[in-house]
Amino acid sequence: MTVTMTGTQAAPEGGDEGLPPELGRASHIWRVLRRDRTAMLGVVLVVSLVVAALLAPLIAPHDPNGVDVAKKYRPPSGEFLLGSDNLGRDILSRLLMGARLSIGTAVVAGLAIGLLGLVMGMLAGWFGGAVDAVISRVVDILLAFPLFLLALGITGLIGPGLRNLTIALVSVAWAGYARIVRSAVLAERSKLYVEAARAAGASELRVLVKHVLPNVVAPVLVLTTLDMGVVLLAVSGLSFLGLGVKPPTPEWGSMLAEGRNYLDQGPQMTIFPGAAIFLMVLGFNLLGDGLRDALDPHSTRALTRG
Amino acid sequence: MRAYVARRLLLLIPTLIGMSILTFGVSNLTPGDPAFAFASRLASRPATPDEVAEARKDLGLEGGLVPRYFRWAGRALQGDLGISFSTRLPVRPELVERARFTLQLAVPAALLSLLIAIPVGIVSAVRRNRLTDQVLRVVTLAGASVPSFWLALLLIVVLAVKWGLVPSAGRGGAESYLLPVLTLAMAPAAVLARFTRSAVLETLSSDYVVTARAKGAREAVVVGRHALRNALVPLVTAMGTSLGALIGGAAVVETVFVWPGIGRLLVEAILQRDYPVIAGIVLYSGAVFAVISLVVDLLYAVIDPRIRLVAER
Numbered sequence: 001m002t003v004t005m006t007g008t009q010a011a012p013e014g015g016d017e018g019l020p021p022e023l024g025r026a027s028h029i030w031r032v033l034r035r036d037r038t039a040m041l042g043v044v045l046v047v048s049l050v051v052a053a054l055l056a057p058l059i060a061p062h063d064p065n066g067v068d069v070a071k072k073y074r075p076p077s078g079e080f081l082l083g084s085d086n087l088g089r090d091i092l093s094r095l096l097m098g099a100r101l102s103i104g105t106a107v108v109a110g111l112a113i114g115l116l117g118l119v120m121g122m123l124a125g126w127f128g129g130a131v132d133a134v135i136s137r138v139v140d141i142l143l144a145f146p147l148f149l150l151a152l153g154i155t156g157l158i159g160p161g162l163r164n165l166t167i168a169l170v171s172v173a174w175a176g177y178a179r180i181v182r183s184a185v186l187a188e189r190s191k192l193y194v195e196a197a198r199a200a201g202a203s204e205l206r207v208l209v210k211h212v213l214p215n216v217v218a219p220v221l222v223l224t225t226l227d228m229g230v231v232l233l234a235v236s237g238l239s240f241l242g243l244g245v246k247p248p249t250p251e252w253g254s255m256l257a258e259g260r261n262y263l264d265q266g267p268q269m270t271i272f273p274g275a276a277i278f279l280m281v282l283g284f285n286l287l288g289d290g291l292r293d294a295l296d297p298h299s300t301r302a303l304t305r306g
Numbered sequence: 307m308r309a310y311v312a313r314r315l316l317l318l319i320p321t322l323i324g325m326s327i328l329t330f331g332v333s334n335l336t337p338g339d340p341a342f343a344f345a346s347r348l349a350s351r352p353a354t355p356d357e358v359a360e361a362r363k364d365l366g367l368e369g370g371l372v373p374r375y376f377r378w379a380g381r382a383l384q385g386d387l388g389i390s391f392s393t394r395l396p397v398r399p400e401l402v403e404r405a406r407f408t409l410q411l412a413v414p415a416a417l418l419s420l421l422i423a424i425p426v427g428i429v430s431a432v433r434r435n436r437l438t439d440q441v442l443r444v445v446t447l448a449g450a451s452v453p454s455f456w457l458a459l460l461l462i463v464v465l466a467v468k469w470g471l472v473p474s475a476g477r478g479g480a481e482s483y484l485l486p487v488l489t490l491a492m493a494p495a496a497v498l499a500r501f502t503r504s505a506v507l508e509t510l511s512s513d514y515v516v517t518a519r520a521k522g523a524r525e526a527v528v529v530g531r532h533a534l535r536n537a538l539v540p541l542v543t544a545m546g547t548s549l550g551a552l553i554g555g556a557a558v559v560e561t562v563f564v565w566p567g568i569g570r571l572l573v574e575a576i577l578q579r580d581y582p583v584i585a586g587i588v589l590y591s592g593a594v595f596a597v598i599s600l601v602v603d604l605l606y607a608v609i610d611p612r613i614r615l616v617a618e619r
Contacts, residue, residue: 140321144324152554157333242573264467274453274455286447
């Protein structure tokens, strides 16, 4: 996440007149983060789990779908580092391959949520009038529902599967971002650099994309990181409820759902996938917490959205 | 105050209308013909056109989207949510019956989370940046990161399977409430503790606390009487959002503990594609949550006189 952030923030360095306050911050944020021990723990957790997911096909010790019934329910050992499941499959290899789907879905969903919220919020804040009225009403209604419940209901209505689950989550969760971006755009709209760009003959769209966008994109990226843990919890929760991938495809939430049926014989089937989700979410949360502090040491607000 | 209440009550109406349009829209944009699905399930084979037509009539699915919406919304307003595809019984009585079991978990869980969160948050704020605070912060962050379904399963493995202290599933005596309430309370407790900490910290640095200290009030009085009271205000709002999370979290926790609540009903309905039940639960829980948010906003005005004064002007 940190890499993406720095990359996107470096982009607008084309020398626009009103220097966005966040521009000089990317390196500053990193300096503050480096001194924050808990945030660094978050960085380590996130980076190592993401790298493990990326390298999964290379480092997985066994075939994640290789069934060997003679070796079922093995506790952790030299052969199966994290034990084997009810079909004798290697849990570690399944966790590594599953990480690609679990983390991948969470990241795709998180970025889509941020992007949709960014676009909608900018449209509402910039054009005002009827556009704003329609978008803001939809936002109000979406925010009036408990988030997870609505996502669950929509997944149920459009049908299970990782793709539909992602669609459901994104279509519900963008609203919070849109509201924040809208007010940020409203604040930017009256600033001098917007006036100057208009006077220089830039079209509305150009002012919006080239000048206003860079100023509102940073907070959205930070919010995305903050919420990535919540998104991963939602994805794995929906998946645990049987709305994600179908077995035998490994994915953390659905592995837990399988393990639930074998608590007696193979508790390792439950313990390790859950631990993986926990560590990943903890990593995102530690990192997000540090980011919040680094961006605004006086900020005492906490994200509490369910 | 009365004008404020009236205005907030009025604002509830467009929200509820929007919720009903959203729920209706999503449940009618689903792939496949619900009448065909219902008739086929009745007949346990692909339904004939006649059977489909009859089912369409029974389910109130005739006519265009707009008249259907008004018919559906009008009935929902009177408490009629249609007929369940799988049980063929009216949806609402089932929903109300199941909601009772969910409340039996959610209310104790909400109280327990406050009981944990407030002391932890206060201690953390008062001992800011000391070891106690650092430990509590890591613990609460970890608490907010634990997937509730995993925590539930771990508790089952240790307390129910290994030690046999409590039943692993089902609703029975008082001891059967222990694990579901604990797991359900975990996430909101962690989130609220973090919230309490920052709220107390904010008030601790405010002018009136500095004044109270300067005039020589004891620390307990400063924290208890001045800081905490004002920290309570944002906490009420956070509690409202947490209740929303509790309603959602119930789906997961109830599934793990085979608890006959509304969350499990929703998951069952989803797995059986029982659209009227899904739509009914989403609509009614949304409405309940909207009302909770309203009550929270009104409470906010009661606790914080400034809001009331602004609203009255």
